[in-house]
Amino acid sequence: MQQPNNEEAAQLQLNQVAVNVVVGQSVRPLLQNIDLTVQPGEFVTVLGANGAGKSTLFNAITSDVPLAGGTITLAGHDISAAKRERRAHLIARVFQDPKMGTAPRMTVAENLALASRRGQRLTLASRQLKAQFSAFEKLAAQTGNGLEKALNKPTEELSGGQRQALSLLMATMRRPELLLLDEHTAALDPHTSEAIMTLTQQIVAREQLTCLMITHQLEDALTYGSRLIVLQAGHIVADYSGEAKAQLTRADLLQYFG
Amino acid sequence: MISLGVSAIGQGLMYGILGVGLFLTFRILNFPDMTVEGTFPFGGAVAVSALTHGVDPLIATLLGMLAGMLAGLITGLLATKGHIPVLLAGILVMTGLFSINLRVMGRANLSLLHQPNLFNAKILKALPPYFDSVVVGLIVTVIVVALVIVFLNTQIGQGFIAAGDNPTMARSLGIDPDNQMILGLVVGNGLIGLAGALLAQNNGFADVNSGIGIIVIGLAAIIIGEVLFGELTLSQRLIAVVLGSIVYRFVLLLVLALGFAPDDLKVISAIVLAIAIMVPSFENKLHIRRVLKNGVKSDATTK
Numbered sequence: 001m002q003q004p005n006n007e008e009a010a011q012l013q014l015n016q017v018a019v020n021v022v023v024g025q026s027v028r029p030l031l032q033n034i035d036l037t038v039q040p041g042e043f044v045t046v047l048g049a050n051g052a053g054k055s056t057l058f059n060a061i062t063s064d065v066p067l068a069g070g071t072i073t074l075a076g077h078d079i080s081a082a083k084r085e086r087r088a089h090l091i092a093r094v095f096q097d098p099k100m101g102t103a104p105r106m107t108v109a110e111n112l113a114l115a116s117r118r119g120q121r122l123t124l125a126s127r128q129l130k131a132q133f134s135a136f137e138k139l140a141a142q143t144g145n146g147l148e149k150a151l152n153k154p155t156e157e158l159s160g161g162q163r164q165a166l167s168l169l170m171a172t173m174r175r176p177e178l179l180l181l182d183e184h185t186a187a188l189d190p191h192t193s194e195a196i197m198t199l200t201q202q203i204v205a206r207e208q209l210t211c212l213m214i215t216h217q218l219e220d221a222l223t224y225g226s227r228l229i230v231l232q233a234g235h236i237v238a239d240y241s242g243e244a245k246a247q248l249t250r251a252d253l254l255q256y257f258g
Numbered sequence: 259m260i261s262l263g264v265s266a267i268g269q270g271l272m273y274g275i276l277g278v279g280l281f282l283t284f285r286i287l288n289f290p291d292m293t294v295e296g297t298f299p300f301g302g303a304v305a306v307s308a309l310t311h312g313v314d315p316l317i318a319t320l321l322g323m324l325a326g327m328l329a330g331l332i333t334g335l336l337a338t339k340g341h342i343p344v345l346l347a348g349i350l351v352m353t354g355l356f357s358i359n360l361r362v363m364g365r366a367n368l369s370l371l372h373q374p375n376l377f378n379a380k381i382l383k384a385l386p387p388y389f390d391s392v393v394v395g396l397i398v399t400v401i402v403v404a405l406v407i408v409f410l411n412t413q414i415g416q417g418f419i420a421a422g423d424n425p426t427m428a429r430s431l432g433i434d435p436d437n438q439m440i441l442g443l444v445v446g447n448g449l450i451g452l453a454g455a456l457l458a459q460n461n462g463f464a465d466v467n468s469g470i471g472i473i474v475i476g477l478a479a480i481i482i483g484e485v486l487f488g489e490l491t492l493s494q495r496l497i498a499v500v501l502g503s504i505v506y507r508f509v510l511l512l513v514l515a516l517g518f519a520p521d522d523l524k525v526i527s528a529i530v531l532a533i534a535i536m537v538p539s540f541e542n543k544l545h546i547r548r549v550l551k552n553g554v555k556s557d558a559t560t561k
Contacts, residue, residue: 062430088432095426103423106416114420119432122413170431 010073011210012038012061012178017070019053019060019234030056031234034070038212038227042241043204045221046214048231049257054214057231058180061212062091075177089119092171093180094164096187101167104156108147108166111155112136115170139169143199161192165199172203179204181213185220197224218253230256261388266511268391270504271399272456276472277479277499278402279326279449284480285495287422287442292348293333294476296355297326297447299469301454303362306370306464315376319455326451327444329355334440344439352469359466366466375459391460398456399500402449407493409445418442419492450476471524474531479503481534506530 017034020027031053038044048054059065061072063084071080074090095101102111113127113136133151140148143165147158155163164184171179181200185193201224204211215221221228227241228248238256240248276298283291305322309315329351336347360366382390409415421428421438428435458464483495483502490498513526 083434084429085432085434088430093430100424100426101430103420103427105423106419110416110419114416114431114433117413117431122417122433124409124412124414127411127413127416 009040010037011040011042011075012036012212013071013073014061015071015073017060017072018068019056019065020068021065029068029234030065031060034060034234034236036229036236038210040210041208042227043209043211043225044213044227044229045225046212046229046231047216047218047221047253047256051233052231053234054231055182056234058093058182058212058214061178061180062093063087087119090177091180092118092174092176092178093182094167094171094184096183098160098163098167098187101170102155102163105154107152107154108140108158109133109136109151111166111170112139112151112173115173118170118174118176139173140166142202143169144195159192160188161196164188164192164196168196168200168203172207172209175207175209177210179209179211181211183214183216186216200224218250221253222248222250232256262511263508264386264388264392266507267504268388268395268460269457270507271392271395271500272453272460273475273507274395274399274479274500274503275402275456276450276453276476277483277503278399278406278496279446279453280473280476281480281496281499282406282442282446282449284477286419287439289344290348290473290477291330291333291443291446292345292473293329293351293355293443293447294348294450294473295469295471296352296359297329297450297469298454298472299359299464299466300329300355300362301326301451302458302464302468303359303368303454303466304451305455306368306458307362307364309370309373309375309459310368312373315374315379315459319376319452319459322455322458323448323452326454327448329451330443330445330447331440333447334443337443338436338439355469356466363464363466367463368465369463370459376456377459394456394460398452402452403496403500406496410492414441471527474524474527475503475506478506478527478531478534481531482506482509485534485537 014034014036017031018029019031020029034057046054046057056065060067063082067080071078073079077090079087079090109129113129113132116132136151137148140151143162145162145165147162147165150158150162155166158166168184185196188196197220203209213225226245227239228245229236230238276294280291280294283289301322304325305318308318308321313321333344333347333351336342336350337344340347342350376394377390382393385393410419417428417433418438418441420431421433421435425435428438479499479502481502482505483498486502486505487498509530510523513523514520518526
């Protein structure tokens with residue numbers, strides 16, 4: 001496993017991160033001794049069997065589970081002890097379930113307005129929906145699925161693909177220091193899934209985002225991203241980047257799913 | 259007969275404030291807040307006790323509102339910091355408030371006698387009977403509904419709605435759903451304390467038992483409004499709550515006119531509410547309209 005040498009400028013750094021879960025009387029480790037250094041602008045796909053610890057890794061980064069040990073540094077901030085809400089200005093996450101990322105009874109425009117202030121202190125100033133409306137239209141138009149015509153619709157009336165595209169826009173419209181994609185196309189049909197992946201890649205490239213993406217699709221893991229890590233039973237067991245990643249095949253990856 | 263109708267409108271407006279307070283928790287944050295059964299008499303007890311001690315009526319009314327906010331704060335802290343399920347937290351505060359209300363008033367029922375209060379201001383005395391309650395009710399309701407609408411359209415208000423709509427999403431945007439729950443309980447119970455303070459003055463007394471079943475009255479206002487007016491924007495829905503509250507008063511008048519005794523009102527209230535809640539699901543089955551399914555339908559005023 002190769003470690004990038006320039007740790008000073010690292011965007012994300014996990015140092016000996018451990019997460020445990022308490023089941024009845026016993027303590028079971030979910031993540032152990034995770035060391036991971038991600039450079040600015042790296043797009044890392046995260047692969048692993050069910051229960052390998054992929055989502056737990058994300059939950060640890062977002063503080064949805066407490067750390068049993070180790071430290072997490074993001075963009076120069078030690079966030080190991082910061083609450084979820086305190087990390088929101090640094091981290092954006094898109095979930096597998098399109099319903100998780102948006103407020104269903106609020107309109108698309110209202111959701112976007114909220115996301116435009118991700119991690120900011122909210123005030124008693126007006127929400128300023130009108131002033132941002134044309135910017136939202138332009139933003140939504142890039143999804144190519146008609147979202148810009150649905151700005152006044154509650155998001156519960158959108159299709160799954162539109163909703164997930166909206167979640168992606170909401171996660172990235174205010175540039176995050178780290179974008180976490182948690183199997184964000186898994187709940188979509190193949191065609192829609194591909195469209196969302198294309199949109200993802202466009203946004204990540206344009207904004208030069210640092211990004212971790214969990215996927216169960218081996219093709220996606222091979223196609224997308226500049227680096228690939230594999231989790232097994234709470235450990236990082238493989239880390240491919242550059243030429244090594246480019247030469248990976250499906251068969252190479254299948255060996256990790258015994 | 260006309261005076262009964264006028265009185266029903268006045269009372270309906272004031273109970274409408276209760277409905278608006280309950281709307282914040284029941285419809286936006288999605289839980290029934292039991293605190294209100296204690297907050298409503300608390301607001302009345304504090305206001306009437308203050309009046310009997312010679313406090314200015316306006317200040318006494320605001321004290322009733324502050325008392326409600328305090329009760330809501332305690333429920334909120336128990337639910338968020340104490341991790342007590344919010345339904346139980348509300349019941350605990352409601353139960354505790356029964357004793358507090360007795361302490362505040364020194365007895366179970368405290369009459370205003372002839373103390374000055376909001377309803378015997380000079381300017382109101384020129385009005386025909388019962389119009390005082392309509393005028394006061396209308397003024398306060400308009401102020402309250404307008405402020406709530408303005409609030410819900412602020413950045414914080416939008417965060418508040420989002421926290422009720424999708425706590426996971428809210429948290430990932432940096433909005434702490436716990437703080438929003440406390441906010442909703444404080445503001446909601448403040449409005450309910452205000453309604454209690456107004457209605458106690460209007461009735462001429464505060465009663466420790468006046469909170470029994472009050473949540474049913476507030477929910478009835480919300481749900482009758484929804485059933486009658488269908489799909490509305492969020493701002494319109496707040497007005498529908500007030501109108502629903504007035505309609506509910508007329509339903510009660512009708513029930514009394516049919517020969518039922520005032521003692522029967524609680525069971526009839528419960529039945530009316532149960533029917534009002536069931537109507538939309540029957541309508542759904544008949545594919546006529548779907549109303550109750552949607553909690554917060556936001557304003558589409560952006561164009």
